[in-house]
Amino acid sequence: MKGKSTEIIGSGYSGNSSKLERYHSINPPIYHASTVLFENYAELRATGQGQYEGFTYGTDGSPTQAAFERAMTELEGGYYTRAFPSGLLAITSTLQAFLQAGDHLLICNSVYGPVRRFARNLLARFGVKTSYFPADIGAGIEDYITPETRFILLESPGSNTFELQDVPAVVKVARQHGILTAIDNTWATPLFFQPFAHGVDISIHSVTKYISGHSDVLLGSVTVNEACYERFHRLCRALEIFAPQDACYLALRGLKTLKVRLQQHEAAALELATWLQDEAAVETVLHPALPGHPEHAIWQRDFSGSAGIFSFVLRPEYDEAAVARVVDSLELFGIGYSWGGFKSLVTAGKFAQSDISRYHDRWMIRLNVGLEDVADLKADVQQALAKR
Ligand SMILES: Cc1ncc(COP(=O)(O)O)c(C=O)c1O
Structure with a gap:
């Protein structure tokens, strides 16, 4: 008769159970392992x-x-x-x-x-x-x-x-x-x-x-x-x-649903970006799929779609306080880093990273367009820009 501790260590899963090997779930199992056992x-x-x-x-x-x-x-x-x-x-x-x-x-x-x-x-x-x-x-x-x-x-x-x-x-x-x-x-x-x-x-x-x-x-x-x-x-x-x-x-x-998610991100971002071009406070919208983008021809030649993240540059008369008012007024956009997720996000800043960039020293707002209804996102951006 083995002791209780030995019994616990050997219990439940032996590592080579043929019943487990025959279990074909549609998704792969997740293995939490440091040690992997050898047969001999x-x-x-x-x-x-x-x-x-x-x-x-x-x-x-x-x-x-x-x-x-x-x-x-x-x-x-x-x-x-x-x-x-x-x-x-x-x-x-x-x-x-x-x-x-x-x-x-x-x-x-x-x-x-x-x-x-x-x-x-x-x-x-x-x-x-x-x-x-x-x-x-x-x-x-x-x-x-x-x-x-x-x-x-x-x-x-x-x-x-x-x-x-x-x-x-x-x-x-x-x-x-x-x-x-x-x-x-x-x-x-x-x-x-x-x-x-x-x-x-x-x-x-x-x-x-x-x-x-x-x-x-x-x-x-x-x-x-x-x-x-x-x-x-x-x-x-x-x-x-x-x-x-x-x-x-x-x-x-995530890969399995990437295409359908991206289609939604792409369409919503393009709609927002196109509309933003005509907003009074906006000097330029930085989105490669817009015909006015300086390298649009390269995008057309090499890419088969566009993502849901882009930036826009405010007119020079708007300062950091105006940027802050716009960002803080957004209700559907979380203020946070990263992108590509379901929720819309915003970041903003002065592009000072490199003195050889064409946007050096300008205030920019970056939108990560999530999976919300685009009409709601547009209305949100519109009311926030009005607070500038
Ligand atoms: C273009 C790009 N590459 C790489 C990274 C780094 O990725 P991770 O956050 O997974 O370290 C980021 C993060 O924002 C990014 O925007």
Whole structure:
């Protein structure tokens, strides 16, 4: 007769119950695991020799994570995908994978802000030099390339100001110089822009946004082409990078409804953006799908849709107090960071991040258009603008 503690440890789930294996739920199970059990000593030994094909430990991922990663690889048309604990970690880990002391990194100037902080505070300490180029540079990227340039990070459209990059033009120059390119593809999602079809080597997502879609998940993903696989995989192993399993599950679930959610976000945002162009307080609306956007032709050529987030610039006579009155008067828009979720959100600020941006020093309001009725959102923005 075994003791009570032994009985408890062995009870309920043995780890290889054939009844559980036959349970085919429509969604994958979520595994909460650090330890993964082996069948026998031979399997254990095979892991030590790098010859075991299954999962060896929690940091290896799980069938749930693998299902999400496989889905991303297929949707992006890449070779291999790895999930990361956040979008920012996906970006910074990618830079770590492909850069070393003495290298030069080029980043578009409208990149997601915290990436600059990483380059300044961390990459610089490890001997990697970073410089920034105007988002609309196109083939002019040639002028920014030095003999040490190894990597170009694109984000199209860019955060907050929504400038589009001529990705094929940048990629063509990069390839001539043997430089790798990566893109933050979060805005477009795999549905509206296909980085690999445009020659980009690496596609990165903040899965936190549209893919998960409900503002309750932090997750990132990196998809690489075959040529980048070895080096990238080496980094994943060196860091034993892992992703929260519940987040992988929710991200895979989010993918199933991504298209219908995006269609709604897209239509509502376009309606709001189009209407805002004629509002008295608004100088310009920054939305790539509007015909007046400076890179609209690039959007038409390269993208098959647009997302639900855009900004507008107030006329110069409106100061910070006016911005605050508008933001505080909004009733349906939560004041908060991030985007891609069901609820409409607003952020605002002076775009001071880079002195080479065409919107430098201007007050902007950014709207993340959620899934509310667009007529209600429009009425809300209208009454808030009236309080300026
Ligand atoms: C364009 C873009 N990329 C990356 C990130 C970072 O994603 P996460 O919040 O998952 O770290 C954000 C976050 O707002 C973003 O807007």
